[in-house]
Amino acid sequence: MVNALNDKRVRAALLAAPLVVFVAVTFLAPLVTMLVRSVYEPAVADSLPATLEALADWDGRELPDEEIFRTAGMEFVALNEERALGSVATRVNRLQSGMRSTLLGSARRLENDLPEGSWRDAMIEADEDWGEVSTWLAIRRAGERFTPRYYLNALDLDRGAAGEIVAQPEDRRIYVSLLWRTFLISATITAISLLLAYPLAWLLAHARPARAGMLLLLVLVPFWTSLLVRTTSWIVLLQNQGVINDLLVVLGILADEQRLSLIYNMTGTIIAMVHVLLPFMILPLYSVMRTIPPRHMQAAASLGGSFWQSFRRVYWPQSLPGVAAGSLLVFIMSIGFYITPALVGGRTGQLISSMIAYHMEQSLNWGLAAALGAILLLLVVLLYLIYNRLVGVDRMSLS
Amino acid sequence: MDCEFHLNVIPRGAKRSRGFSRTSRRDSATSRRMTGETVIPRAAKRSRGISVGRLRIRSWARGMLASLLAVASAAAAAQTLTVVSWGGSYGRSVERAWVEPFMAETGIDVRMEDYNGGLAQIRAQVETGNVFWDVVDLTTPDAVGACDEGLLEFITLEELPAAADGSPAAGDFLPGSRSDCSGGGLVSATVVAYNEELFPGAKPARLEDFFDLERFPGRRGMRRVPAANLEFALMADGVPLDEVYRTLDTETGMARAFAKLDTIKEQIVFWEAGAQPPQMLADQEVVMTTAYNGRIFNAQILESQPFTIVWDGQVQETSGPGIVLGTPRRAIARRFIEFVSRPESLAGISKYISYSPTRLSANAMVTTHLETGIEMAPHMPSAERNMRRALNSDWLWWADNGDEMNERFAVWLTR
Numbered sequence: 001m002v003n004a005l006n007d008k009r010v011r012a013a014l015l016a017a018p019l020v021v022f023v024a025v026t027f028l029a030p031l032v033t034m035l036v037r038s039v040y041e042p043a044v045a046d047s048l049p050a051t052l053e054a055l056a057d058w059d060g061r062e063l064p065d066e067e068i069f070r071t072a073g074m075e076f077v078a079l080n081e082e083r084a085l086g087s088v089a090t091r092v093n094r095l096q097s098g099m100r101s102t103l104l105g106s107a108r109r110l111e112n113d114l115p116e117g118s119w120r121d122a123m124i125e126a127d128e129d130w131g132e133v134s135t136w137l138a139i140r141r142a143g144e145r146f147t148p149r150y151y152l153n154a155l156d157l158d159r160g161a162a163g164e165i166v167a168q169p170e171d172r173r174i175y176v177s178l179l180w181r182t183f184l185i186s187a188t189i190t191a192i193s194l195l196l197a198y199p200l201a202w203l204l205a206h207a208r209p210a211r212a213g214m215l216l217l218l219v220l221v222p223f224w225t226s227l228l229v230r231t232t233s234w235i236v237l238l239q240n241q242g243v244i245n246d247l248l249v250v251l252g253i254l255a256d257e258q259r260l261s262l263i264y265n266m267t268g269t270i271i272a273m274v275h276v277l278l279p280f281m282i283l284p285l286y287s288v289m290r291t292i293p294p295r296h297m298q299a300a301a302s303l304g305g306s307f308w309q310s311f312r313r314v315y316w317p318q319s320l321p322g323v324a325a326g327s328l329l330v331f332i333m334s335i336g337f338y339i340t341p342a343l344v345g346g347r348t349g350q351l352i353s354s355m356i357a358y359h360m361e362q363s364l365n366w367g368l369a370a371a372l373g374a375i376l377l378l379l380v381v382l383l384y385l386i387y388n389r390l391v392g393v394d395r396m397s398l399s
Numbered sequence: 400m401d402c403e404f405h406l407n408v409i410p411r412g413a414k415r416s417r418g419f420s421r422t423s424r425r426d427s428a429t430s431r432r433m434t435g436e437t438v439i440p441r442a443a444k445r446s447r448g449i450s451v452g453r454l455r456i457r458s459w460a461r462g463m464l465a466s467l468l469a470v471a472s473a474a475a476a477a478q479t480l481t482v483v484s485w486g487g488s489y490g491r492s493v494e495r496a497w498v499e500p501f502m503a504e505t506g507i508d509v510r511m512e513d514y515n516g517g518l519a520q521i522r523a524q525v526e527t528g529n530v531f532w533d534v535v536d537l538t539t540p541d542a543v544g545a546c547d548e549g550l551l552e553f554i555t556l557e558e559l560p561a562a563a564d565g566s567p568a569a570g571d572f573l574p575g576s577r578s579d580c581s582g583g584g585l586v587s588a589t590v591v592a593y594n595e596e597l598f599p600g601a602k603p604a605r606l607e608d609f610f611d612l613e614r615f616p617g618r619r620g621m622r623r624v625p626a627a628n629l630e631f632a633l634m635a636d637g638v639p640l641d642e643v644y645r646t647l648d649t650e651t652g653m654a655r656a657f658a659k660l661d662t663i664k665e666q667i668v669f670w671e672a673g674a675q676p677p678q679m680l681a682d683q684e685v686v687m688t689t690a691y692n693g694r695i696f697n698a699q700i701l702e703s704q705p706f707t708i709v710w711d712g713q714v715q716e717t718s719g720p721g722i723v724l725g726t727p728r729r730a731i732a733r734r735f736i737e738f739v740s741r742p743e744s745l746a747g748i749s750k751y752i753s754y755s756p757t758r759l760s761a762n763a764m765v766t767t768h769l770e771t772g773i774e775m776a777p778h779m780p781s782a783e784r785n786m787r788r789a790l791n792s793d794w795l796w797w798a799d800n801g802d803e804m805n806e807r808f809a810v811w812l813t814r
Contacts, residue, residue, distance in 0.1 A: 083549075083553060083579075090548065090798075093802070097799055097802070099799075100799050101799050171810050172806045174806050174813070177813060181813070240618070240684050241684055242682075346669045347623075360517075361517030361518060361519045362517060362541075362805075363802050364519075364544060
């Protein structure tokens with residue numbers, strides 16, 4: 001008996017194993033690597049061991065002495081000969097713009113013309129930046145193996161000369177405001193989706209089966225259509241010379257020069273994303289509403305409740321799990337949306353994803369991309385926990 | 400990511416809806432089987448037990464077969480070179496001017512793939528040691544970044560084929576036109592173009608006109624990146640070409656560039672992909688736009704659109720193919736780079752699209768457009784009469800300042 005039970009358990013575990021492996025390989029492993037990248041950056045520390053050791057005892061207030069200059073200079077030249085200085089240079093450059101050419105340019109000059117006398121003089125002659133304390137601070141900081149700098153950067157913060165945390169200069173503070181905007185746009189999209197989806201889901205759940213099937217098809221066909229196709233169709237519809245504006249002008253509602261700016265701004269992002277995400281609101285609502293017996297409303301009415309009263313006290317509470325599931329789904333998805341805002345967002349409709357994409361693709365600053373991603377992840381988890389407290393996840397997933 | 404959610408969500412919603420009765424029946428059957436409550440599943444279980452044994456043998460045999468096939472296909476794949484470029488009309492030019500003649504000459508099989516620029520893919524392949532892109536066409540700034548990061552093979556000038564007259568390649572390249580990891584490449588330009596139909600009277604003729612809302616009212620298209628736009632702003636503000644980057648290096652110069660952009664900010668429609676600006680011009684969504692000259696050329700020539708390029712004020716960028724570090728097909732990848740870097744190969748692209756070679760001796764070989772027979776030289780960014788106000792994009796400056804500029808530009812966008 002016990003054996004049989006064990007057997008059953010083993011078999012069940014085996015059945016689940018492929019999924020567990022799949023999730024571990026395709027989801028957990030990348031997630032963990034990403035989170036590690038946001039705090040761990042070994043490249044500079046591995047490449048410049050001697051320089052960083054020499055800099056460790058340096059006070060950071062006055063220019064390093066000749067000994068440190070020589071150690072660093074020789075290490076730069078050696079790295080450049082192995083053609084390994086470039087990755088160090090780009091990393092230091094992230095802390096101080098211009099360091100890439102300072103490092104690579106000086107190394108090239110020193111390599112051709114190894115200093116006979118003072119390395120300090122030779123390096124400052126090669127690039128005057130070497131005469132600045134901040135240059136050396138940047139190198140020391142870039143050499144930190146475990147570092148909070150990506151998170152600081154993602155929160156528009158930086159570290160001052162003594163290592164204290166300071167705000168970035170005003171014209172570089174972008175991430176916090178973008179995160180806020182992402183949050184606000186996502187909340188708006190969720191609210192609009194809910195307003196549009198609720199009556200439709202009601203209709204779907206309570207219409208006659210044949211008509212409900214038709215309506216459901218109308219919801220599902222766009223859902224199955226490619227995201228890109230739907231986004232570009234919105235461009236055709238909404239643009240300045242597009243279908244909607246043309247119609248308004250032809251009907252005389254608008255004068256030709258009053259055409260509405262419906263796209264390439266935040267409005268465009270919201271309209272297109274609501275359309276793309278609407279099914280994710282409708283389907284959970286629909287599946288919950290189907291399980292609410294119509295008799296409940298009839299009973300409430302027979303007890304003298306007005307429609308509004310019975311809806312508020314009988315129907316709405318029962319549909320709440322669907323509302324919660326749909327809202328959470330739409331909100332979480334819109335927080336990470338990329339293609340649609342990139343194409344129709346113009347200037348004011350961009351989300352944080354545009355910055356993450358830039359750091360993944362262009363600057364190759366995966367540490368910062370990871371930190372931004374981790375902050376989004378944290379927000380989503382927080383939100384989930386709040387929802388769990390308010391609605392209860394078990395209520396949300398089971399209707 | 401959107402796709403993943405599709406997969407997750409449909410069954411979830413479906414589970415609860417009667418509309419998907421087949422799914423739900425299967426679902427409940429599965430859950431009953433799991434708990435082992437009914438008799439039927441037991442029979443199913445027994446038969447499954449047997450088939451598991453068979454399955455194991457079969458899957459073992461299948462595994463053997465699969466690995467044999469893998470070995471065989473790997474041997475074949477070793478001779479198939481994967482070349483990655485941007486696709487679209489440019490990708491077709493690459494295929495016809497480089498890939499097809501290369502296959503004909505060497506007998507090496509080449510497979511082409513498209514991408515949208517950016518380095519994330521290459522980095523992922525190099526870091527995991529699973530390189531399946533061999534040669535990638537890169538903009539020079541991207542090539543510099545990838546070269547620094549150790550994602551590409553180094554290519555020295557000595558390895559590249561000689562100029563048309565037999566002199567060494569070193570003196571034959573436009574200065575600053577390639578990274579240490581690029582082969583010979585092409586010059587493209589970001590230019591201002593307008594739709595003729597929208598300017599029946601005076602027509603824009605200089606870069607200044609792009610910023611002149613009084614004489615030329617209407618919306619302007621602009622790529623949503625700082626590169627080229629900051630340069631355009633300073634050039635239009637009267638900064639001489641050779642002082643543009645020096646000016647951008649100062650705080651006041653930077654402020655000046657953004658202030659110039661401010662003057663048209665409310666009228667700018669930002670674009671993202673190279674195909675967008677000709678579309679926006681055709682839809683009359685904008686009256687003028689910055690664009691890549693090759694895209695405008697195609698719209699003019701192949702689609703007969705009434706577009707005109709304002710050559711007075713252009714920012715030239717270069718691109719060229721590089722070899723992904725660690726590719727198992729390194730030797731044939733090098734042969735491909737050698738082939739492409741020949742002056743006649745570089746000039747061959749101009750039969751299909753208006754991008755000029757980065758090699759000086761190749762410029763004389765530019766002839767006519769294959770499809771329409773028009774003379775290509777006047778359409779090239781490097782044609783003499785188009786060069787009167789051409790700025791070379793300084794990738795060294797952008798490598799130093801790109802990240803900071805991107806942040807400042809993003810702040811400016813939200814302001």
